[in-house]
Amino acid sequence: MLQDICLSFGASPVLNGAEIGVSPRERICLVGTNGSGKSTLLKLAAGIIAPDSGTRFLQPTATLRYLPQEPDLSGFQTVLDYVVNGLDNEADVYRARSFLDRLGLAATKSTDHLSGGELRRAGLAGVLAAAPDVLLLDEPTTPLDVATIEWMENELDELHAAIVVISHDRRLLESVARSIVWLHNGRTSRLDRSFSQFEAWRDEVLE
Ligand SMILES: Nc1ncnc2c1ncn2[C@@H]1O[C@H](COP(=O)(O)OP(=O)(O)OP(=O)(O)O)[C@@H](O)[C@H]1O
Ligand SMILES: [Mg+2]
Incomplete structure (x- = not known):
């Protein structure tokens, strides 16, 4: 490529x-x-x-999906807003929610003051859900x-x-x-x- x-x-x-x-x-x-x-x-x-x-x-x-070394969630209010951005159907959004669940990250959590691990989990949920x-x-x-x-x-x-x-x-x-x-x-x-x-x-x- x-x-x-x-x-x-x-x-x-x-x-x-x-x-x-x-x-x-x-x-x-x-x-x-x-x-x-x-x-x-x-x-x-x-x-x-x-x-x-x-x-x-x-x-x-x-x-194609890309998970950067440091995901940038600024511009999104909640973790879910970020994760579903660019997902284009209900099934993917459902999967994104269930990934967040399994990653132990609340979908409603504000994107302010997330730790490095939380940023990473949010990023992973988004790219995995997009399959x-x-x-x-x-x-x-x-x-x-x-x-x-x-x-x-x-x-x-x-x-x-x-x-x-x-x-x-x-x-x-x-x-x-x-x-x-x-x-x-x-x-x-x-x-x-x-x-x-x-x-x-x-x-x-x-x-
Ligand atoms: N936007 C940029 N402007 C100037 N130099 C840059 C820029 N991006 C990367 N570099 C330089 O290019 C080189 C390669 O950087 P890169 O981040 O791609 O390396 P890496 O292999 O991913 O390193 P690491 O294992 O530390 O993540 C480094 O010397 C870095 O300082
Ligand atoms: Mg690098």
């Missing part, structure tokens, strides 16, 4: 020929060191920012507790969406990933294996 992407902030390029292809129902983890450009690449995939050069393609009929064709998640588990993470893993497993997830959470990476996209020096390398195979492969590539 992204091809030959270059993007600089100021002088040095963050992305320099990066790419990411997403087929239906794929489970891709996007990994790389802090500041390597993972969030930037996901924003490009979401269409929120534009590259200096390169192409983005999304099947015209495909739906999109492509789901982009930027560090969905920080700062959530283990029970919630396990619940989320099960929900992701049942979802028909293709998923691209950024995470530093080893357990999540091992349970979700069927492919790894490694971002390094502005370029991407792909391994169609589970996360447990990744580190040995990366070390080989680095040598």
Whole structure:
């Protein structure tokens, strides 16, 4: 869906020929060191920012949802207002409510003064309820507790969406990933294996 992407902030390029292809129902983890450009690449995939050069393609009929590293609920009065924004049918709204229930977040709660964990839960309820064709998640588990993470893993497993997830959470990476996209020096390398195979492969590539 992204091809030959270059993007600089100021002088040095963050992305320099990066790419990411997403087929239906794929489970891709996007990994790389802090500041390597993972969030930037996901924003490009979401269409929120534009590259200096390169192409983005999304099947015209495909739906996409993006959960940013820090969901922004300002502009919405209650958690429910935020979560149902962009949901276009009653069934999805019903699902959103039941996700909030299971996440222990009151639908009527004001969006003022939510904790990091509450913002994350609200964001998750919204993107999961939408059941999109492509789901982009930027560090969905920080700062959530283990029970919630396990619940989320099960929900992701049942979802028909293709998923691209950024995470530093080893357990999540091992349970979700069927492919790894490694971002390094502005370029991407792909391994169609589970996360447990990744580190040995990366070390080989680095040598
Ligand atoms: N809007 C921006 N303006 C200027 N520089 C930016 C902007 N967004 C990102 N950067 C820079 O681009 C680089 C990549 O940032 P990005 O947030 O994509 O990295 P990341 O891999 O997601 O890091 P982390 O693992 O810490 O979340 C960093 O050096 C960051 O400072
Ligand atoms: Mg990031």
